[in-house]
Amino acid sequence: MRRFVASKSSRNYLISCFQRSLSSSQSRFLTSTTPLTSDSTMSSNTKTPSVTVDNINPKVLKCEYAVRGEIVTQAQRLQQELKEKPGSHPFDEILYCNIGNPQSLGQQPITFFREVLALCDHPTILDKSETQGLFSADSIERAWKILDHIPGRATGAYSHSQGIKGLRDEIASGIAARDGFPADPNDIFLTDGASPAVHMMMQLLIRSENDGIFCPIPQYPLYSASIALHGGTLVPYYLNEATGWGMEVSELKKQLEAAQSKGITVRALVVINPGNPTGQVLAEDNQREIVEFCKKENLVLLADEVYQENVYVPEKKFHSFKKVARSMGYGEEDIPLVSFQSVSKGYYGECGKRGGYMEVTGFSADVREQIYKVASVNLCSNISGQILASLVMNPPKVGDESYDSYLAEKDGILSSLARRAKTLEDALNSLEGVTCNKAEGAMYLFPRIHLPKKAIEAAEATKAAPDAFYARRLLEATGIVVVPGSGFGQVPGTWHFRCTILPQEDKIPAIVSRLTAFHQAFLAEYHD
Amino acid sequence: MRRFVASKSSRNYLISCFQRSLSSSQSRFLTSTTPLTSDSTMSSNTKTPSVTVDNINPKVLKCEYAVRGEIVTQAQRLQQELKEKPGSHPFDEILYCNIGNPQSLGQQPITFFREVLALCDHPTILDKSETQGLFSADSIERAWKILDHIPGRATGAYSHSQGIKGLRDEIASGIAARDGFPADPNDIFLTDGASPAVHMMMQLLIRSENDGIFCPIPQYPLYSASIALHGGTLVPYYLNEATGWGMEVSELKKQLEAAQSKGITVRALVVINPGNPTGQVLAEDNQREIVEFCKKENLVLLADEVYQENVYVPEKKFHSFKKVARSMGYGEEDIPLVSFQSVSKGYYGECGKRGGYMEVTGFSADVREQIYKVASVNLCSNISGQILASLVMNPPKVGDESYDSYLAEKDGILSSLARRAKTLEDALNSLEGVTCNKAEGAMYLFPRIHLPKKAIEAAEATKAAPDAFYARRLLEATGIVVVPGSGFGQVPGTWHFRCTILPQEDKIPAIVSRLTAFHQAFLAEYHD
Structure with missing residues (x-):
């Protein structure tokens, strides 16, 4: 994982250079106007090597994307284990709070949008009488309008x-x-x-x-x-x-x-x-x-x-x-x-x-x-x-048949997200050694976790960043997937994780209690 | 346009080097562990330049994609002119034979595929009775199967x-x-x-x-x-x-x-x-x-x-x-x-x-x-x-409700494409100075055009490759859009164009006659 490592003072900043291991040799420019003849001498030592991590593009090696990094790969493994052997872990499902993926956690799509998409996918039903029983009048009208654009x-x-x-x-x-x-x-x-x-x-x-x-x-x-x-x-x-x-x-x-x-x-x-x-x-x-x-x-x-x-x-x-x-x-x-x-x-x-x-x-x-x-x-x-x-960018307007239901769906989702953000923020702030800024917007909380020295040492012993260590232990204990702060960068010496506010409201009490129990046990285990 | 220019002999080949103008300076590696302090001396000559074609990534500049290149931009301009001023050109529509885009030229989608897509876009209709009147039984079954995968x-x-x-x-x-x-x-x-x-x-x-x-x-x-x-x-x-x-x-x-x-x-x-x-x-x-x-x-x-x-x-x-x-x-x-x-x-x-x-x-x-x-x-x-x-990769099978109509649609399209390929190939081969290999597969013909010396000189005078010059004249005279061979690379000194076999069959006679008339007039104009 690429980390933003710097000196201990948060006032000393760094420029991260992603290019360290790139070859520094001078570029060589072939002359394309020089014809190559078939009797060019072939040197045996130019034989192409096969593809290994040592000879692929080093920019690819340097690239990291923590949102779908190691912790998610481990979560997918656990999910497979749960499927094959129910009861093999102290939780019965994996909760993917690593990624802003609302519908994967049960959020329903906006009906009007999906009606229009379905009609544009299969326009031959637009003229059929059954379609009017299945689709709103304005979705049919909008589909026609879109088709006329194409x-x-x-x-x-x-x-x-x-x-x-x-x-x-x-x-x-x-x-x-x-x-x-x-x-x-x-x-x-x-x-x-x-x-x-x-x-x-x-x-x-x-x-x-x-x-x-x-x-x-x-x-x-x-x-x-x-x-x-x-x-x-x-x-x-x-x-x-x-x-x-x-x-x-x-x-x-x-x-x-x-x-x-x-x-x-x-x-x-x-x-x-x-x-x-x-x-x-x-x-x-x-x-x-x-x-x-x-x-x-x-x-x-x-x-x-x-x-x-x-x-x-x-x-x-x-x-x-x-x-x-x-x-x-x-x-x-x-x-x-x-x-x-x-x-x-x-x-x-x-x-x-x-x-x-x-x-x-x-x-x-x-x-x-x-x-x-x-x-x-x-x-x-x-x-x-x-x-x-x-x-x-152009949803139903006042007067459209779908407008009321559209607005109800939209407001329902946004007000629920606001409640979830608040509940999770409060829960996080109630944990010992955790401080969490408000989620004014977006879909995430990014709490700071003040880890005990022994936890940091334990992490270092496994060559993991302390917040990655914490996130891994959280996953193993609760099935909750969060992304370590080190995947986003943070002031050196501070530790965080990113957790989405997306689990459905009926699941949040269980998440909060599992998270709280884990956190307390973790602190107890690594108490200074 | 990037061209594959080499010496006149087709036996002399070249390696095209796309990198000529890249900076050959040694890479500089910043030490990310050296903290930068706020009192670093700022040199006034490092001020960021604004974005111009001279300071963007040279790899972007070198990249070319002829299939949507200049000739297509010109075609879009002519199309706009036809819309605004019908009758302003000697043709009433632009025929995009530059790109393998079958449905843009009237090919209809396979019904079963679109049924399944629509149902997956709006799964709430799967349970409704009207749906059975609008969709085939196997598309409904397939949609359920796909949803169960997700x-x-x-x-x-x-x-x-x-x-x-x-x-x-x-x-x-x-x-x-x-x-x-x-x-x-x-x-x-x-x-x-x-x-x-x-x-x-x-x-x-x-x-x-x-x-x-x-x-x-x-x-x-x-x-x-x-x-x-x-x-x-x-x-x-x-x-x-x-x-x-x-x-x-x-x-x-x-x-x-x-x-x-x-x-x-x-x-x-x-x-x-x-x-x-x-x-x-x-x-x-x-x-x-x-x-x-x-x-x-x-x-x-x-x-x-x-x-x-x-x-x-x-x-x-x-x-x-x-x-x-x-x-x-x-x-x-x-x-x-x-x-x-x-x-x-x-x-x-x-x-x-x-x-x-x-x-x-x-x-x-x-x-x-x-x-x-x-x-x-x-x-x-x-x-x-x-x-x-x-x-x-898993279309309807024998016994599925959609199978017969699916097969009829598929065979109809493929046999029509085979006929179109043959008709266009024959038409091209009948033109003076044009030779065209068979389209055994894919969606294109790539005829070689033997251009008169005067046409080549006329092209050079406009700084265009001779086949680009030909393609432009073809567009201006007929509304037919093809891609010059120079966009694909060809043996130096030979000229080609790529033309799709995709226009609908009822349009092909008109295309052939317009192409033939243009070609004859072009040859007459530049006769040696």
Whole structure:
């Protein structure tokens, strides 16, 4: 596991270099205009080696993704054991709290969205009388409208590489309605979830390990993984746990200077709002400071806004970075800004559909062309995901037949998530040696665990990070899967884990009591 | 456009190096254990530049994908003009023959597949009485079976990163039934179409520009694009047009020696069977030679088998490379072999669903773990695509309610494709100065066009490759979109284009007459 190791003082920061073991030999350039003849001398020592971990791309080796790391592999093993031998562990099911995957824990999809998807998958039933008994009138109408956006109504055809134009129009309208500022469908790139969009931007911006990408610490490990795969350098800025995971411009400045003094060209700043794994919702003032900082330092602002619908506290509200920038008077030409959105999160939680988009603003036409070209190599994102992205940005409206049931489903999910966040936060804060900031938004709690010295030593004896050791013991005792904080990065010497707020409410009391019992036993076992 | 330029003799081959303009400076390695302090000196000249084509990743700049290149952009522009001003061009529609996208040209999806997809998208209708009037009994049964494969029947949840286990079981059974040799569901990685699978293997194998990947020339430009994006070197082997795009081991040997003499470590061999853009179906004997060559030279065999259902001539049959290797007595440990399959091709042509898989055999457990890790960074492929991949590998069987209609739909599509291939091939061969090999399989014809000297000079005057010039003129005169051969690579001094066989049969006479009239006028205009 890649860790963010630094000196003991949390004031000393580091630049993580993912490239240490890459060959430093000079690049060799073959002359393609020199014809190679068949009588070239073959040297016997150039024989191709077979594929081993020692000769694969070292960037792949360096990449880590803790959300589906070792702890999850172990959980899958335990689940298989439980299936084969019920009663073989002190719990009867594995509770996957490692990943924001709501429907895997029982959340039901929004009916209207699924009706429209089913009708678009099998449009020949649209005209049949039975269909009106099975589907709402507005889902039928919406399916027709979507089909009319698609040349030949062919939902099985590759679309434009940015996605179906009519769906991008709907998404742009949804963004404009959300922000109060216009959005251009030509700025939208529909993607299979947000992850490929993040990869595309990293691929575009990173030339070598001398290019840095600013990431919050703790961060969602897609970013560290993508930066590693593309051979860049993650430049960390630490969120301040003491102020509810606050983002401080003084910290950004310090880290930027530090990176620059090492010869790193910082090209972009990643901000995750609402925060993952940290759950904070940025205040608008704070967002303005960040925009100002990116503008001044000429950084691309990469805004991960996939949790935009997940805000649980009345005193906070989601504002897109584009809205904030535009409200400051910054236009298209002032700041390159990419907003990532996904159908996997929000109240919809349609992870398996792999829908999402990025809104790309502030780049020159010729750079945009390069982004389009990279998108075109994979032809297009999946059409069901494209349709779903248009639906979440343009859900039923007042007066539509589905509106009431849609609203009830949506509010039911969001209010339940808010209750679950609060219950779990309270439970965690009641544990000895555990402090947990509020989940204002997103789907996670990221408690800090103050581990006894003996537990840390026991972890070190097994060559595990102390929080990974804790998470493993938790899994073995309770079947609850969480992700160790070391997978996200944290201030050195502090330990955390990420736990989703997604288990259904009827399961939460049992989770809390199992967690509490485990924690007490763990502390008792390793008491100093 | 990246071209495969070499000396005039077709016997002189080249190694295309995609890396010429990459910086050759020594890599610098930051010491991550050295804390950076806030008083590091900031040098003013390290200020981040804004994003321009001159400072993006040069690998992105070098990547080209002709199938959606300039000619398609121009076609989209003409389409828009036709919409806004009907009658503004000498044709009333754009015919996209550039891409294997059957449903965009009117091919209807297989009913059973779409029924199952719709039911899995909206499972709450499965129990309703109206559903039995709308859907076949076996589609309902299959949907239940698929839902039972998914924990909690949650089609909206992220799956295992290799795909839903029960679906992989069905795919493995389908492969075993096809080949007569066992297949392991743990070897299957479900992906969003075949393209991401190809990228994953390139990412794994390519460490630097000194790593080469053998590709046929002409090749499907996903390969050249992916190799460029991952910073490797495309090592070409030329297919022999004179023998129906035959693959010759003597050519492989010669090119391997040439690459090795330049210090290139050739790591893998890409073979596309049936061929894209060339349409040949490899004979089993030829496949054995290729397996033997890869075995001897320790190459990973990357078998693009996405057209496995598209064979149009009775004298040829598709054999998977795994079947061929196993029938030669080579087991798992003898040869690393990856087979790519997609739901976009075949008789189903479900491009927009982005389903596909790779079957990965012959790699060590620790390398497999690395492939899994990279797959896990993107969580999973879309579930509808996963379901569809299981359906195409396990379609209705004799006795199932849908079987007869399924078979009629499948045979109707495949026999029509065979007729279209023959008609277009004959039409092309009847043109002066055009020779066209048979499309034994896949979805394309790749005619050679012998262009008059004056046409070549006219092209050069516009800085276009002569076949790109021809394709552009064809588009402007007829609305027919084809891809210039230079986008796939070809023997230097020869010119081709790729044209799909996908337009519906009732449109083919008009296409043939427009193409013929254009070609005659073009030759008359540039007559020597």
